[in-house]
Each structure stands twice: as structure tokens, then as C-alpha cells.
Amino acid sequence: MGLEQKRAGEAIVEVAFAVTGKGRALPAFSNLLLRGLLADRMGGALDAWTISHDGLGAPIALFEGRQAPVHVSLSRTEGAAAACLSTEAPVGIDIEALQPKTGDGELAGLFFSAGERQALSEQSPETMAASFFRIWTLKEAYIKARGLGFGIDLPSFSVVGPGVLPALDDPAQAGAPWSLSSLSLPSGHVIGLAVAAVSPRLSLRPVMPSAASV
Numbered sequence: 001m002g003l004e005q006k007r008a009g010e011a012i013v014e015v016a017f018a019v020t021g022k023g024r025a026l027p028a029f030s031n032l033l034l035r036g037l038l039a040d041r042m043g044g045a046l047d048a049w050t051i052s053h054d055g056l057g058a059p060i061a062l063f064e065g066r067q068a069p070v071h072v073s074l075s076r077t078e079g080a081a082a083a084c085l086s087t088e089a090p091v092g093i094d095i096e097a098l099q100p101k102t103g104d105g106e107l108a109g110l111f112f113s114a115g116e117r118q119a120l121s122e123q124s125p126e127t128m129a130a131s132f133f134r135i136w137t138l139k140e141a142y143i144k145a146r147g148l149g150f151g152i153d154l155p156s157f158s159v160v161g162p163g164v165l166p167a168l169d170d171p172a173q174a175g176a177p178w179s180l181s182s183l184s185l186p187s188g189h190v191i192g193l194a195v196a197a198v199s200p201r202l203s204l205r206p207v208m209p210s211a212a213s214v
């Protein structure tokens with residue numbers, strides 16, 4: 001097993017991302033990105049790792065056909081893909097290509113909480129798109145980490161401002177530790193990461209895709 005030495009109780013999250021160029025990254029590529037991370041950080045051959053899904057579509061890592069004790073998440077978008085894993089805590093990841101004209105309020109009105117819409121309204125025209133995609137990717141990452149998909153009402157919880165997670169949507173989750181991280185890539189992509197742990201240690205790995213694997 002390749003995971004680094006960690007402090008007691010600490011969650012380590014391994015994140016891999018790749019900028020693939022034009023076109024939406026293929027499902028096979030994000031799958032390969034995650035399996036590469038699993039083989040490297042958990043051990044075993046790449047071919048021994050496969051990805052299955054639960055009834056709601058959440059990914060499950062299998063080693064030689066058996067569920068492995070590791071939480072995983074993956075995402076793909078126009079020109080990029082990302083994947084992550086942690087043996088200690090549920091994780092969720094989302095990657096999006098920043099589109100400068102987004103953030104006019106229509107999508108925010110449908111999916112964002114009142115606090116998130118307020119935070120967005122305080123942005124200047126220059127920072128609006130980056131702020132929109134930061135919120136969007138963090139919300140997606142959180143619902144993936146919870147594994148419930150659209151079983152969570154998106155406007156019912158906030159990833160910014162007062163009343164930020166722990167989960168406002170579900171009282172049973174109150175007090176649960178959640179950490180949210182946002183990463184902006186020079187390529188213009190934004191990654192949102194949600195981890196059900198306090199102050200997780202993030203290990204970031206940019207991957208150079210070969211033309212054949214994209």
C-alpha cells in the first residue's frame with residue numbers, strides 16, 4: 001500500500017486531474033484516471049482495479065472483483081477530467097470548464113441557496129464567473145460525497161457564507177465534519193472537492209494524458 005505516513009485521525013485525499021484538450025473527456029478516460037490512482041496509491045496492477053456503481057450511480061472501487069475499502073469519486077468536463085480517493089473519508093469531486101459568460105443568475109436561481117445567490121450578487125463582473133463555478137463545483141462535489149445524487153435538494157444547503165456545511169439539508173448530518181476545497185487550473189478549469197473530514201491532507205497529481213488514452 002502506497003499511502004504516505006499520516007497523523008492519527010488524519011484523512012488523506014489523493015487527487016488526480018488531467019487536461020485533455022478539445023472535447024468532453026470520455027468516461028473511459030476518467031475511469032482510467034481513477035484506476036491509475038487506485039493502483040498507484042492502494043497497490044496492485046492497474047487491470048486488477050475496476051469501477052462499479054451503486055443503485056444511485058455512485059462509483060465503487062473493486063479490486064479483483066471485490067469492493068475495496070476506499071472512497072472514490074470522479075468527474076469529467078470539456079477538456080479535462082479529475083478523480084480522487086481516500087481510505088478514511090467519503091469524498092466527492094467535480095471539474096468544470098470556466099465559461100466567462102455564465103453567472104447571470106438564471107442557473108443560480110434554480111440551484112443555489114439564498115446565501116450563495118447573495119455571495120454571487122456581491123461579485124464584480126470580472127469575478128462573477130469564477131465565483132459561480134466555485135459554488136457550482138463545490139455543490140456537485142458535496143452531493144457526490146453524500147452519494148445521494150439529486151436526492152439532496154440543491155438550494156437547501158450552502159457551500160459559502162454563513163450557514164455553510166455541515167449539511168443543512170439533513171438534520172441527521174448536523175455536526176458532521178465537512179471540508180470544501182476549490183482549485184483553479186491555469187487551463188481555466190475549476191475543481192471542487194468535498195471531504196467528510198476536518199482538515200484533510202490533499203495530495204494533488206497533475207497527469208499528462210497520452211493521445212491514445214483521452
Ligand SMILES: CC(C)(COP(=O)(O)OP(=O)(O)OC[C@H]1O[C@@H](n2cnc3c(N)ncnc32)[C@H](O)[C@@H]1OP(=O)(O)O)[C@@H](O)C(=O)NCCC(=O)NCCS
Pocket residue numbers: 027030056057058059073074075076077093094095111112135136139140143144145146147148149150154
Ligand atoms: C450525476 C451527477 C452526480 C454528476 O453529473 P455531471 O456533473 O454531469 O458529471 P460528472 O462527470 O461531473 O460526474 C459523473 C460521475 O458522477 C458519479 N456519480 C453519479 N451518480 C452519483 C451519485 N449518486 N453519487 C456520487 N457520485 C455519482 C459517477 O462516477 C459518474 O461517472 P461514471 O458514471 O463514469 O462513473 C449529478 O450531480 C448531475 O447530473 N448533475 C447535473 C448538473 C447540475 O444540475 N448541477 C447543479 C449543481 S449546483
